Amino acid sequence: MRRRGARPAATAGEPFPLSRRGRARLPVRRELRLESTAAIVTIATLAGAALRLAVNRDLSLEEVKTADLAHLSFGGLINHLSHAGVQPPLHPVLQWLLVRVAGGSDFVLRVPSLAAGIALIPVAAWLGGELFDRRTAIATALLVSVAPALVWYSQEASSYALVALFSTLAVIGAARAIQRGRPADWVLHVVAASLAVWSGWSGIFVVAAIELGFVLVWIQRRRTGTPLQPFLAAWGLDTLALGFQLVALGVLFAAQLSHNGGLTGVTDVSASGVSFYTTVSNVSWGLFGFHPSAVTTVLSALWPLGMLASLVMIGREAGPRAWLLLGCALTPALGVFLLGLAVPGAFDVRYALAAVPLLFVLVGHVATAWPRSRLGRTLVVGGILLVLIGALVDQQTDKNNPRRYAYRQSLARVQREARPGAAVLYEPSALHPVVSRYAPGLHVSPLTTRLPTRAQASSVFVVTSFANSPRLQALLNREIGALRATRHLVTRHSYSGVNVWWFR
Amino acid sequence: MVVPVSANALDIRLRRPSWDPLPRGLPVRTRVRLAALVGLPLVVFYLSWLFDPVRIGQPELYVLLVCAELLNVVQAVGFWWTCAFERIREPKAPTVPAAVDVLIPRYDEPPEVVELTVAAAARLRGHDVRVWLLDDGDSDEMRALADTYGVGYLRRPVHDHAKAGNINHALTKIDAPYVAIIDCDHVVYPDFLEATLGHFEEDDRLAFVQTPQYYANGNEPGVPGAAWHQQTLFFGAIARGKDGLGATFCCGTNVVFRRAALDETGGFPTHSITEDFELSIALHESGWRTAYLPKVLAAGLGPEDMAAYTTQQLRWARGCLSALPRILRARLPWRLRAQYLLSGLYWLSGWTVLFYMMFPLLRILFGVQPLAHLTAPEFLLHFVPYFLIALSTAALAGAGSYTFTALALAAASFWVFIVASLLTAARRRGSFKVTPKTGANARQPRAVAPALAAIAVLASVSIWGLIHTPDSATYNNASFALFHICVLLTGCWPALRRPQPADSGSASSAEVIRLQAS
Known part of the structure; x- marks a missing residue:
């Protein structure tokens, strides 16, 4: 151990011992340990x-x-x-x-x-x-x-x-x-x-x-x-x-x-x-x-x-x-x-x-x-x-992060609220593996299929994601519009990257 | 024998120069020619887009923008043109003995600065070297110093016309065929005359040989460093290019004149505060030629603090701007006239900085802007290629010596150039103020007060805009304001921080220029 106040020993590159201040002023910066x-x-x-x-x-x-x-x-x-x-x-x-x-x-x-x-x-x-x-x-x-x-x-x-x-x-x-x-x-x-x-x-x-x-x-x-x-x-x-x-x-x-x-x-x-x-x-x-x-x-x-x-x-x-x-x-x-x-x-x-x-x-x-x-x-x-x-x-x-998708939360809610006899529609159709993973027991079909009548389904859930696609926007306008015309919109939930409509 | 300079053994000016005016690798003229080949179409592309009448937003602001952009383009293209004709001269020793009068004009510089200059000049190698200390300060201490080193001492009865008057007075007392002028803070190297005089033998009409004005304190942080990095671009690529175009102008020190040329033009002009610039015009008008030798042959001291820098820049700006009418009237070939105009117009660049700072402020405050029908992608598509090529060419030509701090220091001095142009326009006579050679050793916020005020305005308006209208247009203009704030703050910083002790350094003997007599 070095004695307190002792002169520091010369290190590689220093021909003679330098004080701490002197060393700090060296033109070449010293490497960290x-x-x-x-x-x-x-x-x-x-x-x-x-x-x-x-x-x-x-x-x-x-x-x-x-x-x-x-x-x-x-x-x-x-x-x-x-x-x-x-x-x-x-x-x-x-x-x-x-x-x-x-x-x-x-x-x-x-x-x-x-x-x-x-x-x-x-x-x-x-x-x-x-x-x-x-x-x-x-x-x-x-x-x-x-x-x-x-x-x-x-x-x-x-x-x-x-x-x-x-x-x-x-x-x-x-x-x-x-x-x-x-x-x-x-x-x-x-x-x-x-x-x-x-x-x-x-x-x-x-x-x-x-x-x-x-x-x-x-x-x-x-x-x-x-x-x-x-x-x-x-x-x-x-x-x-x-x-x-x-x-x-x-x-x-x-x-x-x-x-x-x-x-x-x-x-x-x-x-x-x-x-x-x-x-x-x-x-x-x-x-x-x-x-x-x-x-x-x-x-x-x-x-x-x-x-x-x-x-x-x-x-x-x-x-x-x-x-x-x-x-x-x-x-x-x-x-x-x-x-x-x-x-x-x-x-x-x-x-x-x-x-x-x-x-x-x-x-x-x-x-x-x-x-x-x-x-x-x-x-x-x-x-x-x-x-x-x-x-x-x-x-x-931030839940508005465009790369975030709250599939588990949204589908869990649908699964909780969808009584027997309810229809769950989703879009885009590529979403099927997601629905299968996070709501495996749920009976679902793509939104592009014919909308169920009141006799076929007492309530309808629509789950959408990737809503920035123009094709999907057009489809949603048409189908959601049709559902609004024939059914009562109970609620609409927005999750990160996912929207859920519930019609009765 | 080594010069016996007792007090100055560790003077920074004795260090071996850390700058080589000749960059390694591809010659600058080739670099710049290649860059210009790409750059010129980009300039046309940008200007044709800018001049499209559909771009006119607020007409008055549009005119200001166009003026600023034209000045920038002229400077950029002028820079490419200058550097593309680079000429590299080699030192050339005289073959016949020649007498030289070496003049060291002094006004109020302290003995510790002047002593080494005199000592070094006294050791210049040459056939017949007569050194004269021209003391406009009437100091007996200087007379004693001259005696100590065995050099001549001249004092004049009437101290009119500053440095020009001092030299002209000396010219009446001396008679050597060559006259060297060394500022009293410049330590001239022993081979200064050996390297320069040979060029006069080659060309009978060569009026002077200019050498670089090297700042030995250029490695220090703050003002000296930034000021030096500005100098490197001029005494590097620009000066070599001007030599190639035969347009070298005298920079007042480290220069050797042919006495006949000085006599023909009546000595140094006394009506200007940049007598060297005006003298060069007069010499070129009379058909004399000029040369630049890119070799460091003397080491001087750059401005140590912001006040000194401001004084220097104000004098240079006023002198060069007041020479503009003279340049326009002069009977010069177009090439030389254009080169002088380029050098003179540079000092208007303060206005461009002011305009560029104004635009985002006016957009945030009043919603007016110079350009209409403008989208960021469209602007960037047309502007950025030109901007990048102009920037890259400066970097390539400067070979790394021109830095952001140099640019920022110039930008933070925008108000100096504006004041200079206003005073020139008002035909107010300027007085010759010597650049102080020693630092004030204190913070100097007053020396940058206008730039600090600009920073405060830019910051306040940006914050106000972001609070009241936080849309993307405001963010864009606020980021323009932040751009200016960063540049100005970098330029002002040396004046705001506590001065660092100058690196008097303990240069090893290997680093020190030995002022040996042959």
Whole structure:
């Protein structure tokens, strides 16, 4: 133990002992201790895990459809995936196994995403530390732990959190392979990149960005005369291993495309294409999560702050690591944007989720590298953290969140109030798996069927979701109008994403 | 032998320059030409959209917007044009011996600043170097200092016409064929004359060789750093481009003149507060040529605080703006006239900042705006590509040296430029105020009071608007206001925070420029 008041010992990089003040004034900032970094990242991970485990929403239609696959036989699952499926097999197979082991509850279905989402916190911190420094690692861990979009997809029984996790790991592997080139680094890259693509088709974007990064490294090393042989050999093997899998996955993708009628069928989401509003919305969703459209409209109006951000960037030099990260983050975003021009359904933040942790690593780096003082760094990181926490609270609690669907609550009420002889109609017709899951005993039929007469049903319940679709709006106007004309509207309940009419 | 400067052994001006006027990698002219190739169609795209009569909202505001945008576009395109003709000169030593008078004009600068300047000038390498301390402060301490270092000392009986009068008086007392002018806060490096004089042998009509005005305190945070980053763009890409176009103008220090050129134009003009700018016009009119050598050959001190910066900017703005009629009347080739106009018109940019700040306020308060039939996507589609290319070109040409803090400092000085243009328009004569060389060592909110007032108005109106009409249009205008607040606050910040002790630094011997005699 050092004696109180004793002169501090010189550390690496210091030719002679410096006072605390003198050390603080060194032009090169000192790295934080590994122990304190690990402690803060662990705390952030635990906090992030608690936030993610506190799921307070029901499965969405897409999740329920995926969950239904877990009840097929394994052969049936593979057969479905190779024909009617819309995704690579890793996530459905994981779900299938979990359901066999632990049952088919909502929580069990979400376990792969929860695990991936929680693991993403230290992994993103690892990336921050790998590319920049420990301060970035800490800031990244804190930001990723509360990043609303990452929390959201960690709680969703879908493959997007897996894609984000494996893409981030692939970037770490690539960065290490470029910097050190050890076999383990290349293995990490190839395994993570493979898992990213096996998890979701959108994983290909980050893989492509990394490959482009390798090409640039090759060009740069050729120019500087750095020995290329070890790099080229490792890269060749890496690409071969990846390419082999991509061929197999490509065959699967082509089969799915063919069966689903092209990309429109595979994307499987009702996004409304590329426009200024949807572009800003997707950026806002990626950074601040999902909020009622009024909030998103306000966020869209804040675009002048983007101009400010571009001005702040002037004169800031970005090193090759920052460019690698930026490239890997922008490629999914740009890819989804371009894809969205051709296939409106593809323009959704979920397909670019892999970009989000990478962007938060960059934000963490900027927030810790640009302010000169510790107070400045604390204020900037704290400010961003507060904004994200506010956005997270709103996302998780606002019942007008457009991505929230209160199926369990609404259908439970219908089930409670629908006496024998009541008719329960639902729309859209794709809602059937949801109704079957949350109100299994309920006798239901689509709204498109003929409306029951008074003799056929004493009361009629109409359950609708996705009411923003013009087709559904037209149908509702017609059918609800007809019911209003012939029956008495007892009540109308609005739940998150679900409306219930009760006619007698 | 090392210069025996007892008190200044750790003077920041002795440090090896941390800035290289020549960026590495692709030449700036290539970068800018490529950017201009993309940028010019984008400028046309944006302006054709802006000038569509259907865009006219509130007519008076529309006119103001168009004026502001035209000034910006002219500056941006002028910047591309200048940088696209970049010329990089190399140091060139003289082949025949030549005598040089080195003039150090001094007004009220303290001895601790002047001493090192004199000491360094006394050690300039050259065949026949005669150093003169031109003391307009009538200080016996300065006379003693000149004696100590064995340099000439000149004092004049009548102190009229400030620095120009001081130099002109000296010109009557000296006779070397070359005259170097070094501000009394600039430590000139021993090879200054060796690097510059050779250029005069190449060209008989070369009037002067200008070298960068490097701020040794440019690494300090706050005003010196931001002011230096503004300088880097000028003494980097712009000055090299002006040299390529033959339009280099004298910047008042670190410059070597051919005596014959000065004699032909009657010395420095005494009616202007930017005598160097006006002298350059006169020289170009008389058919003399000018050159810029992009090599740091002297280290000076930039303004240490906001008051000093404001004083400097007001003088430069008034001088350059008052030269505009002279530029228009001058018998200059169009290329030179355009270059001088670009330099002069820059100082009107304070008005553009004012207009841009006004627009969101008027929209929130009265619902009026300059543009009509406007949607955010349409505006962004036309404006953002031009904005980004203009910004990227500045970043590419500056090679990372031009920073947000430099831009913010200029924006926060908008009122200085407005005051300068109003005083110029009112034909009020300005007096030559020397930029203070030492900081006030105190907060200076008064030096940024107009910018702080603008921040207060922007914030108040935005909050009022958000409370009364919290719709997306108000949010949009409030975020524009926030944009301006952030820029202004960044610019004002150095004046508001407690001054940091200057980094007098303990430069190691490896970092220090050795002022050795050959």
